Amino acid sequence: MNILLIEDELRVADFIRRGLKAEGWVVEHAGDGETGLDIIRDRKFDVIILDLMLPGISGQQVCQKLRARLNKTPVMMLTALDSTDERVSGLRLGADDYLPKPFDFDELIARVSALHRRATGYASNGDEGKLQHQGLVYDSAAMVLTVDGVVVELSAKERELIAILMASKNKALSRERILNSVWGTHEDPMTNVVDVYIGRLRKKLGPYGQLIATVRGAGYRFG
Amino acid sequence: MNILLIEDELRVADFIRRGLKAEGWVVEHAGDGETGLDIIRDRKFDVIILDLMLPGISGQQVCQKLRARLNKTPVMMLTALDSTDERVSGLRLGADDYLPKPFDFDELIARVSALHRRATGYASNGDEGKLQHQGLVYDSAAMVLTVDGVVVELSAKERELIAILMASKNKALSRERILNSVWGTHEDPMTNVVDVYIGRLRKKLGPYGQLIATVRGAGYRFG
DNA sequence: ATTGGCTATGAATATCCTGTTGATCGAAGA
DNA sequence: TCTTCGATCAACAGGATATTCATAGCCAAT
Incomplete structure (x- = not known):
């Protein structure tokens, strides 16, 4: 944000x-x-x-x-x-x-x-700000990620990253786009922070790590 | 594009x-x-x-x-x-x-x-941004090609190529045109990259490979 | 202030994959 | 049959990604 x-x-x-x-x-x-x-x-x-x-x-x-x-x-x-x-x-x-x-x-x-x-314009129904996919639940209000019911500690950036990934399920996101949303930087695309964080997230997601697919030459996709 | x-x-x-x-x-x-x-x-x-x-x-x-x-x-x-x-x-x-x-x-x-x-003239129904022909579906948002429901891994150029082919169904596309759209080059037509990639695509499409017809002396046509 | 722990970031490395070429083989049309 | 155009292959170079490491900054507690 x-x-x-x-x-x-x-x-x-x-x-x-x-x-x-x-x-x-x-x-x-x-x-x-x-x-x-x-x-x-x-x-x-x-x-x-x-x-x-x-x-x-x-x-x-x-x-x-x-x-x-x-x-x-x-x-x-x-x-x-x-x-x-x-x-x-x-x-x-x-x-x-x-x-x-x-x-x-x-x-x-x-x-x-x-x-x-x-x-x-988040969903204003019962699932206030909850993103779910299989055993993966991210509650953006509580800012808590749950993997198969187990809470996983995330850093601030990791949270933002998983949030945007899950929010755009089944859509390929370019690094630039992720950089914009999470890091807010509109320049300097010669950093690999995104890669590093994707790597960390994958590790923390355990078996669900593979849900984050890399789209070669384009970016990443969740789902 | x-x-x-x-x-x-x-x-x-x-x-x-x-x-x-x-x-x-x-x-x-x-x-x-x-x-x-x-x-x-x-x-x-x-x-x-x-x-x-x-x-x-x-x-x-x-x-x-x-x-x-x-x-x-x-x-x-x-x-x-x-x-x-x-x-x-x-x-x-x-x-x-x-x-x-x-x-x-x-x-x-x-x-x-x-x-x-x-x-x-993409499908403007619910399948926003999806190109389909028989068992072949290309989701341009997810950047995923599906052959009879099975996901097929494509490289960046292959994705662009299948996208433009499917988007101009039943229309013959010259090599130059393809080169221009996918590779962005509007000169140097003495390369056979297009042929090579068409070949790779045909292989990856399996039974649907024959959907890519070659128009001798002109280029290729999908559909 | 000082320390320790944590996060964020950039750099370096290693690995894998893609893009591209040129050559060769095969097929279609004259 | 001959010629031209297309298909396919192998191989290489460069590029992209994954992963690890080191540093710097920040915060909290001492």
Whole structure:
């Protein structure tokens, strides 16, 4: 998942960024609204976390301009102000969710994933965010992978990788595509991280490892 | 699949080109509209990706001229402009689809394949993107060929070859045409790679191998 | 601060497979 | 029959993938 964080206070920004990275997410940081808008012009993010109090143009204005550009990226607003007025006006300007500071980090993460899930139109039936294939179950809400009922510990990147693989069952995915989704890098295709991680996953999946097939000259396929 | 990308910004062009290549597609790049039109005059593409903002003649004009030449190649328009007006006028000028920047790469790929599928008359029923003929099924999303229900391993070039053959069922394809589509080379016809690969494919298709008929002096025909 | 454990990443290696060529053999048409 | 075009084969070089290792960074606990 790719996240853009627009926050001027460096300490706070750093704190948030680290927490999100620990989730295996890729975080880009902008110190003010203009910079943020510039970045959004070229690249697409899954979620934008936007501080309300910014030097220069305010968070509200950023949000407004974003929507004026017909950009529908989910926006999570952060603010130190506790008044409900702010909240209401924020939502009216196109924010999708709102979190008052100080906040619980787990809550931020939960809400951000919720935003993302909503935006990507996950199945909203009973199997909320569960991906299954044979004895393999990945619960994206709990972020737990189960192999034949046994929980397998995964690192953040490994989780993201298995998630995207299982989500696109029976579809060949190019390395580039995986790199984009999991690592968020749009350049430097001369790395073999993907291969390394595929290897690790295969090992951890045990007998199901062979479900990840390599499509020579193309990438990998799950299923 | 052969794609012509008309985009002036080198960074963007490079980014797009890499991603498309990773999908196994052959990409030709033109830095401006005139160059693009020149290239189209000589060669045939499956899809044209066209930036709206170009130095010299605009993307809209390119599209218009293209259609004036009775060229029906599907056109995918890209633009940084936010207003919907642009979209409408773009489509009116003959573009087949439209994607506002910034876009999600997966979406670009999905849309481009959709365009291609529509143009080549792939099965538009539930078997989205599957080519079938008797016991032979090629799933272009999974990149898997099935012979009577049995998966057959193919190399990258073999996959492309069977795809183009099956997509142009009952049509004779010249070696040059195949060379152009699969190998992306439009010169040097004094190689027999095509013959070699046809041979390999025939072998792998087993009983269906004879579906690939050779049209003496012309090329090959599937069906 | 320092330490230890863990993750992420890049590099190096080894292995396997594909792509390509040129030669030779066979088949079809004049 | 002769000629031309296509089929097939073997072999090589380069490319792609798997796997392992070493390093760097991060976090938590001391």
